[in-house]
Amino acid sequence: MSKKMKDFIDQVREIVKTGGTEEEMTARVAESLEPILDDPELLSADQLLVKKEGFTLNKVHIEPDESFSIGAGIWDVGQTTPIHDHGTWGVIGIYRGMENEESFLREGPRESGARVKLMPLGKRLAGPGDVFVCCTKDNDVHRVSCASSEPVVGIHVYGDDLAKLTRYKYEEATGEVKSFNTGWDYAKISA
Numbered sequence: 001m002s003k004k005m006k007d008f009i010d011q012v013r014e015i016v017k018t019g020g021t022e023e024e025m026t027a028r029v030a031e032s033l034e035p036i037l038d039d040p041e042l043l044s045a046d047q048l049l050v051k052k053e054g055f056t057l058n059k060v061h062i063e064p065d066e067s068f069s070i071g072a073g074i075w076d077v078g079q080t081t082p083i084h085d086h087g088t089w090g091v092i093g094i095y096r097g098m099e100n101e102e103s104f105l106r107e108g109p110r111e112s113g114a115r116v117k118l119m120p121l122g123k124r125l126a127g128p129g130d131v132f133v134c135c136t137k138d139n140d141v142h143r144v145s146c147a148s149s150e151p152v153v154g155i156h157v158y159g160d161d162l163a164k165l166t167r168y169k170y171e172e173a174t175g176e177v178k179s180f181n182t183g184w185d186y187a188k189i190s191a
């Protein structure tokens with residue numbers, strides 16, 4: 001692991017230990033993430049591998065007490081995620097490529113089988129060096145897509161072990177809610 005990533009993990013650990021509101025913690029994580037995104041050695045070759053099917057979230061670090069986790073999220077050219085939530089706070093910094101993010105406000109229960117109303121909140125285009133807060137409890141629903149002719153690679157920091165959380169995706173036309181779980185991709189399996 002690169003020195004800058006190691007130092008970043010230490011900084012996130014301190015931020016999480018210090019605590020505060022989700023807005024305060026995500027702002028501090030974003031501030032620490034921004035300066036390391038131009039390091040060409042930040043991710044290992046394994047962490048940059050793209051799965052042949054589905055969306056790639058290569059594990060970078062899971063804090064032993066599961067208070068936060070870090071992954072390399074890679075959307076391949078042409079990929080668009082479903083509209084989905086996270087169930088925890090999250091910060092994303094773009095490392096390579098461009099990402100388009102559409103945010104939604106959900107009106108209705110966060111449970112499988114329910115139907116909710118989704119209201120578009122806005123879009124943003126993010127490129128290398130850009131950092132944004134993807135989710136807090138009150139603003140947790142989005143859809144992201146690769147907006148470049150190369151895969152978009154983002155450093156994703158979440159306030160939990162993302163793979164342990166039950167998450168929900170939302171059908172745009174009907175508002176139908178379905179649960180799903182995310183697994184960490186281990187680069188050697190992805191090869």
Ligand SMILES: [Fe+2]
Pocket residue numbers: 084085086134142144
């Ligand atoms: Fe997401």
